[in-house]
Amino acid sequence: MGTVAAQGLCKSFGKVQALDGVTLDVPDGSFFVVLGPSGAGKTTTLRAIAGLEKLDSGSVHLDGRDATGDAPAARDLAMVFQSYALYPRHTVYENIASPLRARRRSSSEIAAAIEQMSSLLHIERLLQRRPAQLSGGEMQRVALARALVRSPRAFLMDEPLTNLDLKLRVEMRTELTRIHRSLGATFVYVTNDQVEALSMADQVAVLKEGKVQQVGTPTEVYERPANQWVAGFVGSPPISLLACRAEGDCLVGAGGWTLPRPRWTTAEDGRALMLGLRAEDLSVEQRGDASLSGELYGLEPLGDRTVVDVLVGTEILKVKARPTVTGAPGERLLVTVDLDRAHLFDAGTGLSLSEAGR
Amino acid sequence: MAVSVDEAVSTGPAPDHTPAARRLGGRGRSGLEVALLIVLAVVMLFPVLWMIETSIKDNRDVYAIPAKFFGFNVTMDHFRDVFVAPGGGRSALSVAFLNSVVVAGVSTLLATVLGVPAAWAYSRFSVRAKKDQLFFILSTRFMPPVVVVVPIFLMYRQVGLIDSKIGLILIYAAFNVPFTIWMMKGFVDEVPAEYEDAAMLDGYTRLQAFWRYTLPLLVPGIAATAVFALIFSWNEFVFAIFLTSSDDVRTAPPAIAGLIGGTTTDWGLVAAASVVFALPVLVFAYLVRKHLVAGVTLGAVRR
Ligand SMILES: Nc1ncnc2c1ncn2[C@@H]1O[C@H](COP(=O)(O)OP(=O)(O)O)[C@@H](O)[C@H]1O
Ligand SMILES: [Mg+2]
Numbered sequence: 079m080g081t082v083a084a085q086g087l088c089k090s091f092g093k094v095q096a097l098d099g100v101t102l103d104v105p106d107g108s109f110f111v112v113l114g115p116s117g118a119g120k121t122t123t124l125r126a127i128a129g130l131e132k133l134d135s136g137s138v139h140l141d142g143r144d145a146t147g148d149a150p151a152a153r154d155l156a157m158v159f160q161s162y163a164l165y166p167r168h169t170v171y172e173n174i175a176s177p178l179r180a181r182r183r184s185s186s187e188i189a190a191a192i193e194q195m196s197s198l199l200h201i202e203r204l205l206q207r208r209p210a211q212l213s214g215g216e217m218q219r220v221a222l223a224r225a226l227v228r229s230p231r232a233f234l235m236d237e238p239l240t241n242l243d244l245k246l247r248v249e250m251r252t253e254l255t256r257i258h259r260s261l262g263a264t265f266v267y268v269t270n271d272q273v274e275a276l277s278m279a280d281q282v283a284v285l286k287e288g289k290v291q292q293v294g295t296p297t298e299v300y301e302r303p304a305n306q307w308v309a310g311f312v313g314s315p316p317i318s319l320l321a322c323r324a325e326g327d328c329l330v331g332a333g334g335w336t337l338p339r340p341r342w343t344t345a346e347d348g349r350a351l352m353l354g355l356r357a358e359d360l361s362v363e364q365r366g367d368a369s370l371s372g373e374l375y376g377l378e379p380l381g382d383r384t385v386v387d388v389l390v391g392t393e394i395l396k397v398k399a400r401p402t403v404t405g406a407p408g409e410r411l412l413v414t415v416d417l418d419r420a421h422l423f424d425a426g427t428g429l430s431l432s433e434a435g436r
Numbered sequence: 437m438a439v440s441v442d443e444a445v446s447t448g449p450a451p452d453h454t455p456a457a458r459r460l461g462g463r464g465r466s467g468l469e470v471a472l473l474i475v476l477a478v479v480m481l482f483p484v485l486w487m488i489e490t491s492i493k494d495n496r497d498v499y500a501i502p503a504k505f506f507g508f509n510v511t512m513d514h515f516r517d518v519f520v521a522p523g524g525g526r527s528a529l530s531v532a533f534l535n536s537v538v539v540a541g542v543s544t545l546l547a548t549v550l551g552v553p554a555a556w557a558y559s560r561f562s563v564r565a566k567k568d569q570l571f572f573i574l575s576t577r578f579m580p581p582v583v584v585v586v587p588i589f590l591m592y593r594q595v596g597l598i599d600s601k602i603g604l605i606l607i608y609a610a611f612n613v614p615f616t617i618w619m620m621k622g623f624v625d626e627v628p629a630e631y632e633d634a635a636m637l638d639g640y641t642r643l644q645a646f647w648r649y650t651l652p653l654l655v656p657g658i659a660a661t662a663v664f665a666l667i668f669s670w671n672e673f674v675f676a677i678f679l680t681s682s683d684d685v686r687t688a689p690p691a692i693a694g695l696i697g698g699t700t701t702d703w704g705l706v707a708a709a710s711v712v713f714a715l716p717v718l719v720f721a722y723l724v725r726k727h728l729v730a731g732v733t734l735g736a737v738r739r
Contacts, residue, residue: 130633150636157637163630165649180639224638 079141080231080264081106087126087136089119089288096122098288100136104232104266105281109258112268113275114285115311120268121160123285124234127266129153140231151180156225157234160241162217164209164224171205174223181228195223198257215246226257232264239274251278272312276300284308306428309354309421315378315385315396318360320353321425329353333391337368340417345424345431352428354421357398362386366414370395374409388413487714490707491515498704514708528683529709532691536713539601539687540669543608547665550609551616552658556646558617559624560632570621573614581611581674589678599680604687607675612665619664623657624650663720670717688713 082104089097096119104110112120125131127138129150137146145153156177164173174195178188196202199219209217218238225233238254239247255278258265269275275282276296284291284299292304303309309317321332324345329337331353345351372390379401386397388411397413405411422431489505490498497508521527557563558570588607589598597603627650635645670688677690686694692709695702 125633128633128637130636149641150633151639151641155637157634159630159634161628161630163628163634165631165634167649167652176635177638180635180644224634 079106081139081141082110082127082232082264082266083139083142084123084127085137085139087123087138088134089122089126089131089136090134096288097126097133097136100126100285100288100290102266102283102290102293104264107262107264108280109255109265109267109278111275111279111282112266112285113270113272113279113282113312115270117287118270118285119288120270120285121236122288124157124236124266124268128155128157128234154231155234156228156230156232158218158221158225158236158238160236160238162209162221164212164217164220166209168208169205170201170207170209170212170220173209173220174205174227177224177228191227192223195227198226199223214241214243215250218242218250222254226261229261229263232266235265235267237269238267240270247274254278273314276312284311286311302430302432303354303421304430306352306354306423306430309423309430313356315357315398317354317356317421318393318395319423320355320390320393320395322351322353323348324351331370331391333393335370335390337370337415338417340420340422343422343431345422350425351431352423352425354423355395355415356419356421357385357396359416359419360395360397361414361416362388362397362399362403362411364414365412366416368415368417370413370415372411372413374405374407374411376407377403377405386411487707487710490703491711492708493704495704514704515712517702517705518708518712529688529691529695529705531684532686532688533712535601535684535686536670536688539604539608540666543605543612543669544662544665546605546609547612547616548658548662551613551661552620552654554613555617555620556624556650559621560629570618573617576614577611581672585674585678588675592679597679599682599685601685603679604676604685607679608669608672612668615668616661616665619661620654620657623654623661626657627653660724663724667717667720 082102084100084102087097087100088095098119100119100123102110102112102123112123114120122131126133126136129138129145129148129152133146137144139145140153140155164170165176168176171192174192175188178191183191192205196205199222201216201219201223204212204216204220209220212220218241222238225235239250242250251274254267267278276299279296281293282296282299283293286307291308292299294302299308299312303312306319310319322329322337324330324339324343324347326347327339329339329351331337337353370388370390372388372395375387375389375394378385378387382401384399384401384403386399386403386405388395388397390413395413420432423429424431489508491514492510492512493504494509494511494513497504500508517527518533519527519530558566563569592598592603597606631649631653632642632645635649636642640648672687673689673693676687677693680686680690683691688709692706692713695706695709
């Protein structure tokens with residue numbers, strides 16, 4: 079068993095409201111990702127669950143039992159810190175042994191567990207070194223080993239891959255997913271990298287300024303963002319947002335353009351809206367019913383594809399295109415829009431209006 | 437103290453690579469500057485040199501007129517007199533030195549044992565009005581000792597701590613605790629709190645986490661702080677002379693001062709006693725020289 083439930087967590091540091099009613103429900107055995115930009119309160123959320131932060135209000139339930147006032151040691155959780163927090167005076171072996179020593183395991187038991195862990199994470203060679211003699215990737219694996227060496231109720235991981243270079247990060251992503259599957263344990267995993275979130279998570283909670291914006295599967299968060307902010311944060315290149323309003327059968331853009339009104343919108347006429355269009359739902363190569371005209375602003379070749387920046391009125395649309403696409407800045411272009419996959423948000427509240435009609 | 441010199445004063449692998457000439461201001465230093473510096477050095481060092489000379493001159497040369505800078509008879513008699521009484525057995529001065537060792541050592545130990553956990557608490561926990569509390573703690577050091585010595589004398593007489601080593605130990609510890617808290621807080625701030633957090637998640641209590649993972653990292657800082665406290669207690673004169681009187685309680689500073697002022701003064705003995713008294717301070721000052729030079733700037737100790 080390993081369910082983690084946080085209910086209405088509030089925490090302020092002086093004037094900064096780090097957590098403003100965070101509620102999370104992490105099912106047993108799931109890979110639960112908390113995604114948010116730097117300063118969103120991700121670390122504070124994890125520390126609150128771990129019992130390292132005294133809450134202003136809210137409760138933490140572990141396996142259905144109220145653990146709000148419990149000491150960290152009593153919660154039976156393991157955490158990988160963003161900074162790794164490896165004990166600098168101790169060898170890698172002693173670092174990994176620490177949680178077992180705290181539980182008074184016999185040294186033969188400890189040796190066996192460490193041997194198993196070190197082969198799982200490929201750190202056999204490092205056991206006698208000290209943290210200062212390790213590279214970032216090695217430290218990360220040692221920190222992981224220290225958490226994984228026992229079987230706690232749940233693992234808490236605070237941006238464990240952020241400090242790694244890209245290649246290692248991609249490798250470790252797969253590795254972590256594999257470890258999660260083989261252990262079947264509960265992971266609460268914090269990251270600011272939406273690619274990491276989308277590729278690893280069973281469920282994602284998107285956090286901004288101490289408030290949960292949306293909880294859902296990666297597909298739900300990507301396909302049906304709850305609000306304009308989530309839509310903008312998740313996805314690369316970022317979603318293009320155009321100010322407009324509904325008028326009869328049309329959407330009329332602030333920049334003067336018109337598009338047929340998507341069938342599913344329920345917005346009344348005249349309401350200020352934001353139209354969200356993802357790069358892959360736009361095309362400069364195909365022709366369709368709905369299109370916007372603009373001029374080429376710039377090309378961003380990314381190898382497997384090229385992102386075309388198109389200036390429509392005063393706003394930039396990011397359009398995904400084949401890598402072979404060419405053009406000169408200023409050239410007139412027609413951008414075809416897949417309106418069935420477009421998103422509409424209330425310009426005032428930012429809330430999605432797309433859900434109702436779909 | 438089980439700490440080497442380098443460990444005690446290490447400020448990380450950042451040795452000063454500035455060439456000596458540059459550090460002194462370049463070769464362009466004018467003759468006048470050099471002359472002034474030499475004069476200054478002579479003025480500063482002469483009393484020390486004279487003390488050392490006097491301590492090894494035989495008595496006739498000590499009182500010789502004109503004074504002898506060179507070519508005097510060397511003797512170790514004065515140093516023997518510091519430790520051995522004229523009729524054999526322990527001298528009063530040697531008892532005073534022993535008292536100084538006990539008083540300085542125990543008061544430093546007490547200040548460290550009380551101050552280090554306090555510094556840790558002030559560094560790690562959110563304490564109400566923390567800044568005010570820390571300021572208040574430091575403010576006890578604003579007053580010169582001579583201001584409070586009379587009230588303390590009266591209080592000590594009431595509670596029977598006058599003329600006792602315990603009394604001196606307590607007052608020195610009281611003076612050293614604020615200093616220890618302030619200096620150690622700087623060191624504790626430098627140790628990431630996450631080591632303790634990690635240890636608590638490993639399953640240790642907060643105190644165990646401090647003991648196992650933070651304290652070992654503080655040892656060099658504790659050593660440096662303790663040396664400062666030790667030097668303060670060792671050198672302290674005002675409280676010692678007001679609060680103690682008998683020979684078996686007196687510490688070295690008032691005992692040495694007491695040698696001067698009779699009908700005749702045995703300057704050889706005074707000098708030898710002063711050399712013996714100054715040596716530990718020189719050794720300890722050497723151990724913490726980097727911290728001394730830094731002017732005990734809090735937080736100046738970077739890892
Ligand atoms: N110990 C602290 N003292 C003061 N402010 C803090 C502290 N910890 C976090 N904060 C503030 O709380 C907010 C959330 O921080 P954090 O949880 O670390 O964000 P994240 O991990 O998402 O980057 C930030 O504005 C941060 O500055
Ligand atoms: Mg963080």
